[in-house]
Amino acid sequence: MSGFNRKDLEARYALFQNFALEDQRNYYNSTLAKLRAAAGQVNRYRAFFAFMTGLASALAGFLVQSAFVSGGHCTGASPSPDCGTLGNLVGFFIILSVVMPALGAFFNTLADLYQWDRTTTIYESAVENIEFADAQSPITEMDDPVYRASVNVYTEGTLLVMSDETSQWGQSIRTPPQTAEFIARMTEEAEKYKGVAEPSRQEPLPPPKTE
Numbered sequence: 001m002s003g004f005n006r007k008d009l010e011a012r013y014a015l016f017q018n019f020a021l022e023d024q025r026n027y028y029n030s031t032l033a034k035l036r037a038a039a040g041q042v043n044r045y046r047a048f049f050a051f052m053t054g055l056a057s058a059l060a061g062f063l064v065q066s067a068f069v070s071g072g073h074c075t076g077a078s079p080s081p082d083c084g085t086l087g088n089l090v091g092f093f094i095i096l097s098v099v100m101p102a103l104g105a106f107f108n109t110l111a112d113l114y115q116w117d118r119t120t121t122i123y124e125s126a127v128e129n130i131e132f133a134d135a136q137s138p139i140t141e142m143d144d145p146v147y148r149a150s151v152n153v154y155t156e157g158t159l160l161v162m163s164d165e166t167s168q169w170g171q172s173i174r175t176p177p178q179t180a181e182f183i184a185r186m187t188e189e190a191e192k193y194k195g196v197a198e199p200s201r202q203e204p205l206p207p208p209k210t211e
Contacts, residue, residue, distance in 0.1 A: 006144050009151050013138060021158050025130050028165075032123045039116035042107050049104035053097055060093035126165045133157030149187060 004012065067074040067086050074083035111117075136157055138150035 004148075006147065009138075009148060010140075013151050013154070016155055016158070017137065020162075021130065021134060024158070024162055025127070025134075028123050028127045028130065032120060032127065035116050035120045035123065038114070039111070039120065042111050042116070045107045046104055046111070049100045049107070053100040053104065056093040056096035056100060060090050060097060063090045063093070122165065126161055129161040129164075130158060133161055 063086055066072060067080075067083065068090070069075070073080045074086060133154060136150060136153045138147045138154065142150060
């Protein structure tokens with residue numbers, strides 16, 4: 001960007017901010033919301049079917065124990081009139097205790113197939129890193145060389161995040177220290193045009209040694 005003047009850089013920065021970084025950040029946030037909603041819904045179904053499995057097994061066992069075990073009112077020569085209904089309920093609960101785990105296993109397979117939790121982690125890292133890149137955006141008070149270096153850092157960091165998000169599935173998104181190294185290089189470039197980089201961007205001097 002060394003061939004652009006200040007007005008060119010400001011215009012290009014505004015376009016990149018609105019149509020690249022903001023669009024990408026909105027995409028990440030909307031995708032995150034969808035992933036979290038899908039993962040939460042599947043987890044609720046898994047918990048529901050696990051609960052129903054335990055409940056059906058417990059109810060079937062309770063009915064058998066209270067009515068059909070020796071001494072119950074459905075045993076002996078003259079069983080209670082409601083024993084047929086109770087027998088049907090026991091059969092129904094037994095069927096539920098078999099069917100519910102199968103339905104729960106289906107949603108377990110669905111979660112393993114789509115891996116919403118893993119994908120959510122990738123997009124969360126992308127959001128964090130794009131916020132870090134946005135923090136390097138230039139401000140109008142900067143002198144021209146520092147402004148140019150800041151625009152370079154800002155665009156490079158944003159493009160790195162976007163590139164890593166699309167090409168490194170299953171791996172960690174590029175970490176901020178790598179962008180920080182680029183910041184240091186661009187600051188050195190700025191110092192070639194200006195004696196000292198902007199004070200707020202300089203590293204603090206170490207404290208003097210005391211004997």
